[in-house]
Amino acid sequence: MRKNKIVFWFFIAPAIVSFLLIVVIPAVIGFFYSFTDWNGLSANSNFVGLNNFTQIFVDKRYIHSLYFTTAVAFVSIILINSVAILLALLVTQKFKGSNFLRGLFFMPNLIGGLLLGFAWRFVFTKIFEALAKITGLGFLNAWLTSTTTGFWGIIIVNVWQMSGYMMLIYIAQLQQIPSSVKEAAKIDGAGAFQTFRNITFPLIMPAFTIGVFLSIANSxxxxxxNIALTDGAPYHSTEMLALNIYSTAFSSGQLGLAQAKSVIFLIIVATVGVTQLIITKRKEVEM
Amino acid sequence: MLNIKNNVKTGGRGFKGILFFLIGIILALIYIFPIYILGSSSFKTQKGLFENPLSLPNKLNFTLNNYKSAFSRLNYFQSFLNSLYITIISVVLIVLISAMAAWALVRYKTKISKIIFLTFAISMLIPFQCTMLPLLKVARYVNLLNPQGLIFMYVGYGVSLSVVIIHGFIKNIPEEIEEAAIVDGCNVFQLFFMIVLPLLKIILITVAIINIMWIWNDFLLPSLIINNKPQWRTLPLMTFSFFGSYSRRWDLATAALFMCILPVILFYMWSQKYIISGITDGSIK
Known part of the structure; x- marks a missing residue:
């Protein structure tokens, strides 16, 4: 009686129906719209073949946002994961307050990106300026007014927000390392740095893979x-891919073009995701 | 000789402990600095903030007016309730629907189950931007540009990740317990709601928290779906429009931001143990 089809579909129907209506069908419609001149206003949109896609490759603003996003992702990978590994190594030591610190480092991850962006805009513009006055450090002046400071602003917020999350992933992996391995290294005369390089780091490599790909996907x-911190300023030079698609649709009204850009976006994100799956699977076999 | 060595060793450990403690304090200060400076600035007058941005508020520049003003301009009470309403209903639906689906997918080992599960898993790769515009168009046609529509969309976007997480958990629960319940005369609904759901408690809390954090903080989807209904605006929407009009008034803005961040921090203090253990345990599986 339990294993009948009606019961199965009854349990699964709410999830399937909402998923189909909200994700699958719009994704399919969106794919078709990427070959049209849909502008959101006129009732009919015309098929334009690959026009939108060829237009993307001469769209300087999009190419720049792709380049800028890749740069943010690349620097974020390095900084987020190095900070996260250091935090994880620190809070897994036994000392007073290590559990409290674990919770504290993770906290920024829970505050929404919009609030964080605005909060850091305050820190970068007002507080950095005041710090520059006191310390005389010129580089603290005029943050978020140039592409470079906008870039580092986004990076700092990204590291501040994500490193606590990655820290938890590294902690999970560190806890898997049997203490006997480290003790053996110690007996053999390995120093702290040698132990880390030759023992700890190779053993937390699986977490490193996850950390790298999560940093790329999130960036x-x-x-x-992005919208709260710089909103692309100055002159769209700090505009990232998601914001570029958004303004193509809502500021320029080129919905067909925006849809084509999102298809390219999907290909990039999916490639990253699938590569991660393949690499993680391979790592699992090796372990 | 041995004694001396031992002494040095314990001495080293004690020193190390203090060193880690100090490094920890310094890092903690760096991490907390933006929140601290936001909080301290929010209690200063506009003039006080301009003259002494770094110091704590003092007798001359202390004020609570920023909060009074931000509270009414954010329509804080209403926006907070809107956020709460939309988040709670969406999360309850996501958790229930996903648990039902995940259980059926694990226990009915058919080809179709496999295909459905893979579709859920793969769909997580689709960025929101791919579905956003067509969804908006369809929602306008079928009159879903309202809170009910928004909740329905959260369910649609939320089920895939939640099903995948719960699926992984159910796989490790032996089926014998359920078989025993059936022998005892349970029907399938009693079985699911009275036997299976209680067994899933830990993972359902984790899934609920993941979804709460996402929906509570979400900005883009509600800005597309319910921005034309001012009485339904959530906290992120109000914060965004607030910054549109008062981007130069950091005295008010810091108070507004602090008011919006505070509930998240309080919720975190209460749920920290589930969040930390949920993510740590789940991350390497």
Missing amino acids: FKMFDQ
């Missing part, structure tokens, strides 16, 4: 922090 999908 590529970043929207809230």
